[in-house]
Amino acid sequence: MSITSTLTDGRVAGRAADSEFVRRLKRRRTNETVFICLGLAATSIGLIALAALMIDLAASGYPRLTADFFTNFPSRRAGQAGILSAWVGSLLVISVTAFIGVPLGVAAGIYLEEYAPKNIWTNIIEINVSNLAGVPSIVFGLLALGLFVYGFGTGRSIFTAGLTLALLILPIIIVATREAIRAVPWSLREAAYGVGATKWQVTQDHVLPAAVPGVLTGVIIGISRALGETAPLVTIGALSFIAFLPPSPVSADFPFISFAWLFEGFTVLPIQAFNWVSRPGDDFQSNAAAAGLVLMAITLVLNGVAIYFRYRLRKKLQW
Amino acid sequence: MASALTVWERRRQRLRERAIEFVLLVAAASSVFVTLAIVAVLIYESLGFFSSVPITDFLFGTVWTPLFSNPQYGILPLLGGTLLSTFVALLFVAPIGLVTAVYLSEFASPRVREIIKPILELLSGVPTVVYGFFALLFMTPLLQTFIPNLPGFNILSAGIVIGIMIIPYVASLSEDAMRAVPNNLRDGSLAMGATRLETAVRVVLPAAISGVAAAFILGISRAVGETMIVAIAAGQQPNLTLDPREPAATITAYIVQVALGDLPHGSLAYQTIFAAGLVLLLLTLVFNIAGFWLRHKFREVY
């Protein structure tokens, strides 16, 4: 390629072809290639860690995943121990969490996005929500211990645990609800207002239905987080050795429904796993791996569903 | 338009609207009550603690043995453990997170990015107790092949696994910040004959720097508050050390350790976990405020 100097002062012009420029360019291109390799390596470290973690869990826990493992209570003998009380406990605790956390979070999200006036109070609530999201989970455990267990006297119960986790995932649900509502186009609201609907009618009949997938994504992520939480429940004193099930919520006698289970002691899957991992001996650690495997499976399924929802949402969002 | 609603019906409807708005407001305000309750509980129990232990002993003491017969209440060993494990995590995640973010934002095709990002984000969804297992029974044995005298419990292994846990916070959020940089800046740089790497490092990254910093700070805040990984893999003896190969308890691990025992409500030892919790809350608060401020600043640039 022939280059002629075109600048009158000629000082920098035409350098694009001189040998120094070309030599330098070669180095710049090499740097770029090196970086791309580094980028691939760095990105794969995260992926490799995830894979290593799952393979490690599966290798040590998979043989323990028999039907008995799901139907046995914990035992002093590793080979006979199971997670019956743990998964039942997780199920009950998470029901309480969802029952309290979802309506509260969605309502708060609706208020902040649709109703809140632009004033200092709204600002305080908003800053507070984002701050609450950054509070370590174990601090929620301290709150529950000081206020619920001893202050309100709800004890080390399923109710206390469910309530604590509900507060923990509140910011996640609020933020997801707000984002989902914000994505609903303004024209939809105008159309509804235009035919004389009240604010709540607009919200209930038009905005919320359109926001459901986004809200659901947040709820699922929140529930998944709550299911895996250990620290706050350890703090309120969840027991790790429970060889019984709480009383059934449905009974044969009138009034057929009982809430006695709410105030029973409990254990949950992550706490059971924690208990086993801190015991010496390979046998118990296999149990811990098996319980961890069950937890991972639940986490993966829930996150998969959430990713699917988000994917569908993004495709549909072109109104 | 003739309304079919009578005056009474309309009044009832108005009342209903007001009632609904009030209920929603209460729900939104509940998050503020949660924060207030957290602060109140921690301060209330800590006051009880500080009426028996001078605050200077607590802040500057270098020995933490509240459960011994001759108890000492210096928080420094626990604080040191927390900061050391956080530092190890940061050292591990900083290069990986940053390079991953630059790679995904500036080099990977949109398709690859769409697949990799959700998988990386799974790392923040893994239950922490599983990470604890991974640190104790995979990472530590792995490290022991390089560092022969590494004890079974150590800060290094816990810190690295915390680093893995916060990869999504650092990488994914940094990537978001970098992709928010308008394309016309990239075009400007490419049109001058900059390579994509030069554009990424000299134009995009500086333009997104506050968002990237906010992502790092959020990651640090997570690392500071992480409990199960350190409780399982870092050991439970308070140990004022700068050597990550040693075992050392963190603030969070101490709280777990105490909660696992059955301390009588109202005892001084019971109150220690609230005082420790208060320090933890203040520590994360500082990081959260810094991150919030940076994100805010970042939003104002464009």
Add this chain to the structure above:
Amino acid sequence: MNTHTAPTMSSATIGAAGEMLAGRPKITAKNVNVYYGEKQALFDVSVNIPEKSVTSFIGPSGCGKSTFLRCFNRMNDTIPTCRVTGDIEIDNADIYERGLDVVQLRARVGMVFQKPNPFPKSIYDNIAYGPRIHGLARSKTDLDQIVESSLKKAGLFEEVKDRLHESGTGLSGGQQQRLCIARAIAVGPEVILMDEPCSALDPIATARIEELIDHLKENFTIIIVTHSMQQAARVSQRTAFFHLGVLVEEGVTQMIFTNPRDRRTQDYITGRFG
């Protein structure tokens, strides 16, 4: 566009334009086609761009003029679905040749964008960016000199000489655009592409840029895309009119405006569409 009279030109400009016809072609494009995925945006465009003069591309929006401009520094490469066929040569060398590095090409062919896009850095660092990445300065004083002379050539030096280390984004729109021109000059290009450089500016800032373009043509080959016919008439020696991805007509500017050969060109310049 609602003008109904052909823009007037000074006799001096006409004389200069006439001479430009003899200038040797700096760039030759032959049978250029551009596709975005399945959609074809440019059809068989061939044109010669003379050296050290201003050539303007005009036409209604969506006509392909910006797409064509971006072929000359291969900015279209940054769009994954974009495909270019045909020949484009600068100084008789194919710029789409295999093995040619776009970095080298873009160091020779600078570009100024529609919206001023200074980097969020100081004025000094904005200008120094190109010389630094290309290693054009041998010392700090060398770099200082490049910055100063580039700013002078862009007519911005007097306005900013006391605040070289303040942010480039703090300048007014017109100053930002001149900063971007200075930034392009600093690399020492031979060709400068301008993609509607005044569309975001007020009339006074526009006039300054046009004045600057007139000066720059002594040293650079300039191609400017504009939606303003008056601007094309004021600054360019040759004009190419595009319509629906086709190069309808190309020639000496005042011929295009006073005596267009094609009906479509006539309709456009008399404001019947566009």
